[in-house]
Amino acid sequence: MKAASRYFLGNGKHIPCFAHTIHLVVDDSVKEIASFCSILDKVKKIVMHFKHSPALMDELRKAQADEGIPEGCIKTLQQSVDTRWNSCLEMLVSFLSLANKVAIILIKRSEKVKGLPEMLSTDELSTCKDFCSLLNPFKDATEKISGEKYVTVSMVIPLISLLLKKMQIAKVESADGILAQDSLHKQLEKRCKPLELNKVLVKSSFLDPRFKKMYISPIGVQEATKDILQELITFTEEKRISDDENSDDQGDSLEKAHNRSIVKVDGSENRELKMYLSLPQTSWESNPIMFWSSYKAAMPGLSKLALRYLTTPGSSVPSERLASAIKCVVCDSRSRMTDTHITERVFLISSNSKYWS
Structure with a gap:
């Protein structure tokens, strides 16, 4: 991917998928802590045992129904997927929310059935x-970067920057949690800090009215401003040449001639940057x-420059999506589909749901 980016776009234009970088940070951190890996294996065995036993799942649903939880709000255990680290988190969250009920069910069943998975201890x-x-x-x-x-x-x-701060102020109690x-924090420093030197990312953040200079280093701000x-200046020169070629001084109105003269002498590129920086930052929710x-x-x-940078995706998730x-709409059994049919079917499935109502 990096070589292809260099070939088509030139040097310094490649942006790593940030969602994949986060995956590597979490995956490497989890693998470093052997004791937590063993805890994960125990949780996976329990979840898998329940998933393969309709009787256990029925007991789990009944235990929630007996507490007055309505049918649509009854929770279930979620299994993790090796290729998605956040599925591991979802499995843990679902397991912790039902841990008391799972423990009671396993204790009751252990009197009749042997070989049941071992329940986690309080420390685990x-x-x-x-x-x-x-x-x-x-x-x-x-989730934010995958939009x-x-x-x-x-x-x-x-x-x-926000993730690093979260890791610094997080409060954990267990020894494995501290590790x-x-x-x-170390994996973030190792894998993500180099991204703060990527010129495309720096200029994109600088040209976003929500962030501007806020999360960029002073050296990064200086280099971004210079670039x-x-x-x-290059854009302004190209515009001047284009205007001069297309303009007719004889037919121009006085107002047009005046405005063109201002562009030639004003140094508008510096004025625009000063105006942008003088405006207040917008909220995260703004567009x-x-x-x-x-x-x-x-x-x-x-x-024009900001729109050129800001339309770049921050991850490869949309293309993977x-x-x-395409894999869903173009199945192997449809071998006679033309490229036109494939394009039409992909367009239909990618259209916003509001257009189908």
């Missing part, structure tokens, strides 16, 4: 709770694309 349950509290921010970051209907590339550097906290000014669309007239060069959609 405490370790699981610590891991869930530590991994929740990573799950949140993964496809909003800007994600500018979130990478802010999310790294995990330290390991996650952006240079790109603005940076809408922001730049509204300021297109006031900052034409910077607006589309690949999964």
